[in-house]
Amino acid sequence: xxLLFHSTNRMVDEVPVGIALLQGxxxxxxxxxxxxxxxxxxxxxKRARDLSYPELAVExxxxxxxGTFSRDEIEEICxxxxxxxxxxxxxxxxxxxxxxxxxxxxxxxxxxxxFMGRSLGKLVARxxxxxxxxxxxxxxTGSAVASAFLGVPGIKVLVLFPxxxxxxxxxKQMTTLGDNIATLALPGKFDDCQALVKQAFSDxxxxxxxxxxxxxxxxxxxxxxxxxxxxxxxxxADIAGGEKVVFSVPSGNFGDMMGGMLAMQSGLPIEKxxxxxxxxxxxxxxxxxxxxxxxxxxxxxxSNAMNVGHPSNLARLVSLYGGHMDEVGKLTKPxxxxxxxxxxxxxxxxxxxxRATIKSVYExxxxxxxxxxxVGWAGxxxxxxxxxxxxxxxxxxxxxxxxxxxEVRTLTGCEPVLPPSLEGIEELxxxxxxxxxxxxxxxxxxxREYK
Ligand SMILES: *Cc1c(COP(=O)(O)O)cnc(C)c1O
Numbered sequence: 001x002x003l004l005f006h007s008t009n010r011m012v013d014e015v016p017v018g019i020a021l022l023q024g025x026x027x028x029x030x031x032x033x034x035x036x037x038x039x040x041x042x043x044x045x046k047r048a049r050d051l052s053y054p055e056l057a058v059e060x061x062x063x064x065x066x067g068t069f070s071r072d073e074i075e076e077i078c079x080x081x082x083x084x085x086x087x088x089x090x091x092x093x094x095x096x097x098x099x100x101x102x103x104x105x106x107x108x109x110x111x112x113x114x115f116m117g118r119s120l121g122k123l124v125a126r127x128x129x130x131x132x133x134x135x136x137x138x139x140x141t142g143s144a145v146a147s148a149f150l151g152v153p154g155i156k157v158l159v160l161f162p163x164x165x166x167x168x169x170x171x172k173q174m175t176t177l178g179d180n181i182a183t184l185a186l187p188g189k190f191d192d193c194q195a196l197v198k199q200a201f202s203d204x205x206x207x208x209x210x211x212x213x214x215x216x217x218x219x220x221x222x223x224x225x226x227x228x229x230x231x232x233x234x235x236x237a238d239i240a241g242g243e244k245v246v247f248s249v250p251s252g253n254f255g256d257m258m259g260g261m262l263a264m265q266s267g268l269p270i271e272k273x274x275x276x277x278x279x280x281x282x283x284x285x286x287x288x289x290x291x292x293x294x295x296x297x298x299x300x301x302x303s304n305a306m307n308v309g310h311p312s313n314l315a316r317l318v319s320l321y322g323g324h325m326d327e328v329g330k331l332t333k334p335x336x337x338x339x340x341x342x343x344x345x346x347x348x349x350x351x352x353x354x355r356a357t358i359k360s361v362y363e364x365x366x367x368x369x370x371x372x373x374x375v376g377w378a379g380x381x382x383x384x385x386x387x388x389x390x391x392x393x394x395x396x397x398x399x400x401x402x403x404x405x406x407e408v409r410t411l412t413g414c415e416p417v418l419p420p421s422l423e424g425i426e427e428l429x430x431x432x433x434x435x436x437x438x439x440x441x442x443x444x445x446x447x448r449e450y451k
Contacts (some may be wrong), residue, residue: 002067005032005219008319009326018068018123021116021220022131024213025201029327031316032219037265038063040230045267048234054082056234057227060266064223065119073122081114081224088232091365094392095380097373098232104421105173106400107305108225108256109144115224116214117148124154132450133157134200135214136193138252139166139305140399143173145214146181156450157214159183160193163434165304169403169422176428182449188437191298191309196442198327203443209450216255217312225259230268237392239269246383248274248395250376252306254283254313256398261320264343271391274345276379278303281348283311288346290337294329302351302407303371305399345386349378355411357381362412370404370416373397 004014009030015023020032040048044059051059057078065074087099103110124131133155135145142159149157159174163185175183186193194215201211216222229247230239237243247270249257257275264270277283278301286292298309310329318325323335349357357374361367369377376395384393401408401416408416435441 001063003038003064004035006035007032008315008324016068017065017219017223021119021218022123022127022212024211024215024218025198029202031217031313033316033319034064034219037262040267042240045234046240048230048239053086053227053231054078056231057082057224060227060230061115061223069119069122077115077118077122081118082111084110086228086231088235088394089367091361091367094390096232096236096392096394097367097369097377097397098228098394099397100228101397101400102419103144105140105143105147106403106419106421107140107144108396108398109140110148111228112216112221112224112255113141113144113148113214116218116220117145117152119220120149120155120212121152124152129210131155131210131212133212133214134160134197136160136190136197137166137174138162138190138307139170141215142166142183143170146174146177146183149214150177150181151179155180157181158446160186160197162189162193163187165190165300165307167304167404169405169425172425172428172430173422175430175432176425178431183432184445185432185434186437189297189309190307191296192437194312196437196439199439200442200446206443206446209446215312216253216258221255222258222262222313222316225256226262226266227259229260229263229270230266232394233268233270236394237269242269244269244271244391246270246272246274246380246391246393248276248376248380248383248393250303250306250372250379250396250398251275251277251283252280252308252311254311254317256396258313258316261317265320270343272345272383272387273343274347274376274379274383276375277346277348278306278354278375279348279350280307280309282309283314284346284348286314287337287341287344290334292325292329292331301371302354302404303375305372306375345379345383347379347382349375349382353378355407358408358411362414368401368408368412368414368416369397370399370401370408372399
């Protein structure tokens with residue numbers, strides 16, 4: 001059985017996962033979504049807690065990739081990609097922190113990037129045609145993708161980043177690799193980088209470059225991000241008996257949260273998704289008012305990987321609730337807002353509240369958060385302020401505190417311990433190009449370097 005994927009714009013043919021992965025964005029500028037979400041069987045819900053992370057990933061991902069990869073291939077992908085811990089930390093009462101920061105680049109983006117690097121590596125080898133991955137990053141996608149694709153034959157990666165909005169460590173993680181990984185600094189915002197990348201995808205002059213995307217417009221980002229929701233819930237609640245949990249997801253482009261939505265659609269019992277943004281509050285406002293306008297320019301916040309003024313996954317969210325949003329953010333068919341408000345609690349958290357949260361969670365519970373995880377935690381606290389209960393709740397910590405040492409040190413008085421993957425990075429030599437925020441300049445660069 002091969003599951004097919006359609007575009008949210010519904011103007012191109014349905015395709016199997018291999019094609020969706022290679023294309024990134026659909027030809028009609030829509031986003032690929034599975035025609036149906038494979039259901040977690042009662043039997044899998046029951047034994048999920050006994051499976052290791054990679055074993056569970058195989059079970060969850062198999063129905064999406066069957067027909068494109070063999071069972072052996074998906075096993076190899078998952079076992080080599082997920083060879084690190086996924087700690088579930090009890091912070092207080094029934095409230096937990098899921099640390100998704102133990103991968104090689106110390107952010108949750110490793111979960112998707114490592115799946116994609118391995119999957120695309122296999123698909124490109126099979127097809128025999130090289131691929132150029134274009135990726136815009138607000139900080140962590142670039143390093144995760146660069147690390148996951150480093151040395152993969154047949155694939156080149158070009159990462160665009162806003163020069164003033166990524167931290168030193170984030171930048172060094174992607175500019176020091178070399179080999180098939182190139183990087184470009186732009187004097188703009190993440191949204192500017194993303195706009196250039198999107199324009200290149202729809203430029204017919206560039207078709208023969210075989211462009212693809214590793215941004216969360218690629219469905220390959222979302223599928224693996226659905227696994228850790230089921231993993232954590234299976235260990236902390238009786239999911240086979242229908243016990244529900246609350247998740248809190250610090251969100252920017254809403255790829256992480258869409259992974260969670262897939263988990264919910266697959267039958268994981270979830271009471272509520274708290275979606276916590278920083279001051280870029282266009283989605284909380286959308287939920288509140290039912291009308292959407294993007295924030296341009298996006299606001300600069302300390303949780304820099306979430307400085308997104310027009311989240312690329314919003315069209316997917318709208319489509320899950322029966323509506324249609326086109327690629328520029330125009331709602332052409334309304335979504336079921338009542339259902340959405342029932343299932344989601346969206347909240348915007350200021351930098352001030354983010355900092356206060358890092359400080360108080362450290363002082364009260366001896367748990368170290370970084371700015372993104374703190375936005376998630378603060379959002380969860382706001383949810384429980386409004387809806388007191390002792391239901392099991394899991395907040396996602398999406399990066400390692402050592403990626404944001406200055407903020408964390410100032411607020412906790414404690415130096416976050418560097419994970420082994422970040423050690424020695426300060427001394428490595430950096431290499432990156434620079435371009436203005438200008439499509440013609442970007443296009444000439446692509447033609448010159450890659451044609
Ligand atoms: C990318 C990122 C986010 C936001 O994830 P989205 O899928 O874009 O919502 C949150 N935290 C960190 C550390 C990130 O790198």
